[in-house]
Amino acid sequence: xxxxxxxxxxxxxxxxxxxxxxxxxxxxxxxxxxxxxxxxxxxxxxxxxxxxxxxxxxxxxxxxxxxxxxxxxxxxxxxxxxxxxxxxxxxxxxxxxxxxxxxxxxxxxxxxxxxxxxxxxxxxxxxxxxxxxxxxxxxxxxxxxxxxxxxxxxxxxxxxxxxxxxxxxxxxxxxxxxxxxxxxxxxxxxxxxxxxxxxxxxxxxxxxxxxxxxxxxxxxxxxxxxxxxxxxxxxxxxxxxxxxxxxxxxxxxxxxxxxxxxxxxxxxxxxxxxxxxxxxxxxxxxxxxxxxxxxxxxxxxxxxxxxxxxxxxxxxxxxxxxxxxxxxxxxxxxxxxxxxxxx
Amino acid sequence: xxxxxxxxxxxxxxxxxxxxxxxxxxxxxxxxxxxxxxxxxxxxxxxxxxxxxxxxxxxxxxxxxxxxxxxxxxxxxxxxxxxxxxxxxxxxxxxxxxxxxxxxxxxxxxxxxxxxxxxxxxxxxxxxxxxxxxxxxxxxxxxxxxxxxxxxxxxxxxxxxxxxxxxxxxxxxxxxxxxxxxxxxxxxxxxxxxxxxxxxxxxxxxxxxxxxxxxxxxxxxxxxxxxxxxxxxxxxxxxxxxxxxxxxxxxxxxxxxxxxxxxxxxxxxxxxxxxxxxxxxxxxxxxxxxxxxxxxxxxxxxxxxxxxxxxxxxxxxxxxxxxxxxxxxxxxxxxxxxxxxxxxxxxxxxxxxxxxxxxxxxxxxxxxxxxxxxxxxxxxxxxxxxxxxxxxxxxxxxxxxxxxxxxxxxxxxxxxxxxxxxxxxxxxxxxxxxxxxxxxxxxxxxxxxxxxxx
Numbered sequence: 172x173x174x175x176x177x178x179x180x181x182x183x184x185x186x187x188x189x190x191x192x193x194x195x196x197x198x199x200x201x202x203x204x205x206x207x208x209x210x211x212x213x214x215x216x217x218x219x220x221x222x223x224x225x226x227x228x229x230x231x232x233x234x235x236x237x238x239x240x241x242x243x244x245x246x247x248x249x250x251x252x253x254x255x256x257x258x259x260x261x262x263x264x265x266x267x268x269x270x271x272x273x274x275x276x277x278x279x280x281x282x283x284x285x286x287x288x289x290x291x292x293x294x295x296x297x298x299x300x301x302x303x304x305x306x307x308x309x310x311x312x313x314x315x316x317x318x319x320x321x322x323x324x325x326x327x328x329x330x331x332x333x334x335x336x337x338x339x340x341x342x343x344x345x346x347x348x349x350x351x352x353x354x355x356x357x358x359x360x361x362x363x364x365x366x367x368x369x370x371x372x373x374x375x376x377x378x379x380x381x382x383x384x385x386x387x388x389x390x391x392x393x394x395x396x397x398x399x400x401x402x403x404x405x406x407x408x409x410x411x412x413x414x415x416x417x418x419x420x421x422x423x424x425x426x427x428x429x430x431x432x433x434x435x436x437x438x439x440x441x442x443x444x445x446x447x448x449x450x451x452x453x454x455x456x457x458x459x460x461x462x463x464x465x466x467x468x469x470x471x472x473x474x475x476x477x478x479x480x481x482x483x484x485x486x487x488x489x490x491x492x493x494x495x496x497x498x499x500x501x502x503x504x505x506x507x508x509x510x511x512x513x514x
Numbered sequence: 515x516x517x518x519x520x521x522x523x524x525x526x527x528x529x530x531x532x533x534x535x536x537x538x539x540x541x542x543x544x545x546x547x548x549x550x551x552x553x554x555x556x557x558x559x560x561x562x563x564x565x566x567x568x569x570x571x572x573x574x575x576x577x578x579x580x581x582x583x584x585x586x587x588x589x590x591x592x593x594x595x596x597x598x599x600x601x602x603x604x605x606x607x608x609x610x611x612x613x614x615x616x617x618x619x620x621x622x623x624x625x626x627x628x629x630x631x632x633x634x635x636x637x638x639x640x641x642x643x644x645x646x647x648x649x650x651x652x653x654x655x656x657x658x659x660x661x662x663x664x665x666x667x668x669x670x671x672x673x674x675x676x677x678x679x680x681x682x683x684x685x686x687x688x689x690x691x692x693x694x695x696x697x698x699x700x701x702x703x704x705x706x707x708x709x710x711x712x713x714x715x716x717x718x719x720x721x722x723x724x725x726x727x728x729x730x731x732x733x734x735x736x737x738x739x740x741x742x743x744x745x746x747x748x749x750x751x752x753x754x755x756x757x758x759x760x761x762x763x764x765x766x767x768x769x770x771x772x773x774x775x776x777x778x779x780x781x782x783x784x785x786x787x788x789x790x791x792x793x794x795x796x797x798x799x800x801x802x803x804x805x806x807x808x809x810x811x812x813x814x815x816x817x818x819x820x821x822x823x824x825x826x827x828x829x830x831x832x833x834x835x836x837x838x839x840x841x842x843x844x845x846x847x848x849x850x851x852x853x854x855x856x857x858x859x860x861x862x863x864x865x866x867x868x869x870x871x872x873x874x875x876x877x878x879x880x881x882x883x884x885x886x887x888x889x890x891x892x893x894x895x896x897x898x899x900x901x902x903x904x905x906x907x908x909x910x911x912x913x914x915x916x917x918x919x920x921x922x923x924x925x926x927x928x929x930x931x932x933x934x935x936x937x938x939x940x941x942x943x944x945x946x947x948x949x950x951x952x953x954x955x956x957x958x959x960x961x962x963x964x965x966x967x968x
Binding site: 173174177178181182184185239241242243247321325326327328329330332339340352353355356357359360429430431433435436439470471474475476479486487 | 569570571572573746748751753755756758759760762763765766779782783786787790791792795796798813814816817818819820821833834850851854855860930931933934
């Protein structure tokens with residue numbers, strides 16, 4: 172039982188990432204009708220916002236230490252962050268330590284800007300083109316973006332740790348009456364799960380309770396009628412593209428302490444997120460979130476030893492198996508609108 | 515009136531026949547002269563360096579390319595000569611190879627077997643490369659080695675650690691300087707038992723591909739022989755990024771050691787996840803829980819950051835070797851000086867093995883007096899050398915594997931910079947990592963005969 176609870180917890184934080192990426196994907200599909208294969212790259216760009224801010228905060232000058240020699244026998248170069256001089260060593264070190272959460276503030280405007288430039292500069296020219304063209308151009312864009320990141324940051328993963336206060340793990344099992352060490356859970360994964368819930372709730376509240384959101388929802392339901400009412404729905408959809416980019420980016424920022432970011436991380440999530448969108452229902456926001464968590468949990472449960480012993484290889488195919496079953500039995504997805512993907 | 519026999523058609527016919535007649539002996543001469551593939555006829559010889567220039571191992575590939583560039587510079591008499599000054603063989607004089615200037619072309623393996631073969635094929639057929647070297651993966655090494663065998667080209671493997679490269683997939687035209695999974699197990703096991711005790715229970719997470727299998731087998735057999743018990747072995751998909759669902763059950767499994775048979779991005783992520791789940795701080799069976807990473811890579815250690823602290827593993831070479839363990843490892847400082855001066859940071863073990871392989875090939879050609887692959891094979895088989903950074907080394911004739919000391923290393927607790935992430939715990943003498951050519955972990959292969967091609 173404790174093993175199952177543990178895998179459900181693991182699945183929830185995995186599902187958090189799937190849900191956040193899929194939420195943005197389905198938002199773009201629902202508003203603009205575009206299948207955005209560059210969405211994984213936006214997740215990756217968000218992660219590199221955290222890397223960039225961490226490097227900016229840690230900008231240093233060199234002090235030569237004559238008492239120590241480097242590998243060539245020259246005096247050792249010691250890097251001293253400027254922030255230590257400006258704010259004192261303790262405050263400076265604390266800010267560097269908290270660079271990942273601080274990156275949220277940095278990533279929001281950067282990702283919205285990237286999203287808007289992407290939509291206005293490239294994707295808007297493909298609205299009336301077939302989905303195949305949209306997939307090709309956005310996939311190409313994703314490759315360009317990841318090569319740009321690789322050029323500047325290299326191919327190697329870059330460690331971007333969580334603040335020291337969240338670096339450990341806690342014994343969740345003891346809290347709920349199990350034996351010690353039966354359910355150990357890292358603090359940061361709990362933070363990630365809570366953060367994703369807040370972000371998802373924020374997006375839903377924005378769409379549900381603001382006039383802007385109401386117009387966007389109306390546009391999603393009937394774009395032509397909203398346009399005939401004299402509302403510039405295109406401008407609002409562009410903003411929504413920016414918001415979707417920011418959601419993916421924030422998912423990436425907060426993911427960096429879980430796995431060190433590399434230029435390829437977006438591609439690792441892209442296919443899974445598309446499966447999540449299809450299972451949840453193309454264009455359905457609640458569907459994307461529900462399917463994200465569902466598939467995350469199923470993937471974790473399928474990785475349990477006795478499950479693999481029972482059905483070898485199930486851990487590698489479970490998500491795709493679910494997608495096949497859904498597409499065969501309910502093509503519109505779990506919470507998809509009637510008619511979508513059913514023609 | 516005179517009539518001429520010269521017509522336009524007649525002249526063309528006669529010319530064609532005469533031309534063919536004149537050319538015929540030359541064609542036969544040229545063919546008969548090329549007794550082997552890509553015999554370099556001009557004043558230069560071309561080497562092919564096949565490394566990952568794109569993909570997840572691109573940084574490691576870049577370091578290999580730097581080393582190749584440096585080796586070529588030294589072979590042509592440039593720079594400070596690097597390890598040419600310390601190499602026990604004095605055949606090379608800094609005037610190229612057999613007096614021919616060394617040039618090189620590069621290919622991108624993308625760490626994919628088919629792409630690596632295509633790149634090697636192009637360098638052999640289009641650029642006339644007489645030797646292929648490089649690589650950061652055993653799958654790629656095995657594929658390119660087989661291609662070189664068919665083409666009649668020498669393959670000097672770069673970073674490849676699976677037993678199979680010089681085991682079941684060994685080829686007469688292929689040579690490996692890098693150590694292998696068996697050697698990691700043989701070197702690590704005694705240190706692991708001396709540091710952590712003989713009453714230990716191990717849980718293996720293994721990357722689901724050839725290198726993972728041979729490494730798991732090597733570590734498992736060598737640790738079990740010294741008293742450890744293997745509790746469980748779990749295969750993880752190569753494409754896995756989040757290992758939490760594989761790591762989470764470990765602490766409650768009865769194990770007190772986790773062995774991560776992972777490399778590259780897999781290693782960075784699984785180790786990071788294991789530390790997140792508190793395994794480094796945990797206790798099990800009344801003992802401190804420990805993590806082991808059999809194959810270390812400096813670049814991957816950099817990716818894992820401070821999570822690598824205190825983790826034991828093995829290496830083929832380290833840039834601090836000569837400073838810490840003395841003149842037995844001469845050549846290390848010469849190489850580090852050359853590389854560091856040119857590029858500004860110390861070389862990785864991948865760079866070292868590629869540099870050494872290039873020098874060993876050039877030396878073998880020079881001693882053999884020919885670029886003929888069969889002459890090179892003969893010169894390398896059973897060749898004993900020193901001064902290339904690993905101490906006395908043998909290229910064993912039976913399987914074309916180098917035998918030398920192996921390093922056991924540990925992630926530093928407080929690294930001074932990003933290039934000083936590991937400390938040398940012990941150097942395992944070559945006798946302890948030497949095995950019989952017909953050892954079961956290397957069974958099933960056949961070296962065959964060398965192929966000169968053409």
